[in-house]
Amino acid sequence: MKFSTARRHIREGSKNIIRNSWMTVASVGAVTTTLILVGIFLTLILNLNQVAENIEEDVEMTVYAELTAGEEELNELEQNLSELQNIRSLDFSSKEEELEKLVEDMGDTGEQWGSVFEDSNPLNDAFYIKANQATQYKSLSEQIQGMDYVDEVSYSQTTVENLLSFNQYARYIGIGFISALLLTAIFLISNTIKMTIIARQEEIGIMKLVGAKNSFIRWPFFVEGALMGVLGSIIPIGIVIGGYYYLYENFNDKINMAFVELLPFNPFALQISLILLGIGVFIGIWGSVMSVRKFLNV
């Protein structure tokens, strides 16, 4: 496309926005409403997702070695474990270290137990394993149970599975809800733009008559849709960022659960702004292109 042509398309698209100001207000309003809802919902989902990921990250599998296993056997087991696929970390904790931990956990009474068991430690040597993903624990535990010198594999199976299915549902519902919102917005926009096109049908007819290519006719509408998307995303971005800032400043410190933590404001604000802007432009363009298509096949 020539530079002068591109400039013309942008000029025409912007003019149309101003010329059909009421239609523009209606379309921009549709984008704004949708994006506010999408923004709030997205914020919620992303934070929930973060919480879920934190929890998933904390899940750990413990492999207890047989009590009789000596240094050589332990080395062999460690070798075998480290060759497993999908493992993020593998840490060894000797029975002495296990005892120390236990003593620490038990507090005052622990001290006494510690001295009792110092000579005849009843604990197992253990390996702590973190999988790449929480979904992989089940198959990992099955594989490990088949290895030599393994006494027991333990991870909180039901917790992990419940957590996983909850996260999965939350994500599906979120995606479904957001898609429905977006489709509604696209429909609203394409309808309003359709009305502006009916008003411009004569112009399109003349363009076709003097030999304009369809792509040439479509471009200004493309620009118009994109501009509507940009305009429509300003208020939602303001609301979401402002609201999030308020929440983050006032409540983040007061939440006292280990893995519940709001996403840090700094990258999040920028990310959600870009996402909302992107969605706005996308539905603007899609809505306008969809509505022009019919009028071009005359």
Added chain:
Amino acid sequence: MIELKKVSKVYKNGVGALNGVDVTINQGDFVYVVGPSGAGKTSFIKMMYREETPSEGQVFMNGVEVASLKKKEVPYLRRDIGVIFQDFKLLQRKSVYENVAFALEVIEENPRKIRRRVLSVLDQVGLKHKARFIPAQLSGGEQQRVAIARAIVNNPKLVIADEPTGNLDPETSWDIMQTFEDINASGTTVIMATHSKDIVNQMRKRVIAMENGRVVRDEHRGEYGYEV
């Protein structure tokens, strides 16, 4: 240059507009298409710039069968044809200059050339001094001149006019006809559907008379042939 072979047109609603039309028009011809309302004149004309395609038969423009053109190729066909209507079809929001320049902008002509060409065409139709006016500020004859300027601004080989003087008083009509005469004199083919007996009878050209979708008369230096 233009060849219609046994062209018939039946619209989707069952109305038959053309019925076995055979016509050949050569480059540089000046042709009147006459006949009563509903005779098929407009359908005949629309075949040429592919506003309509034949139900049966073929239309050739410079040897190319128009109906076989792909959708993408149609714009290029239309760039060689200027079309003028009874109701001018000007964009009311744009100035005279912009209305004419529009035809060159949409084919992505370079801006400097557009300016030169538009001013020269406006000069040709005698409206250079009103370039900044909008259509509503012009008389009917002037508006039709703008439409003519738009039709010829990219030097088409063929100019088609559907009742170009239909909305104009006789005196203005003669001025407009003079403009068409000039266009034709420079080698451009002109096809004009008209109801104006005076014009046809005074400016003797080829006359194609249509009735009920058929060509009933085709004579050089013909007469209008109908009582008004």
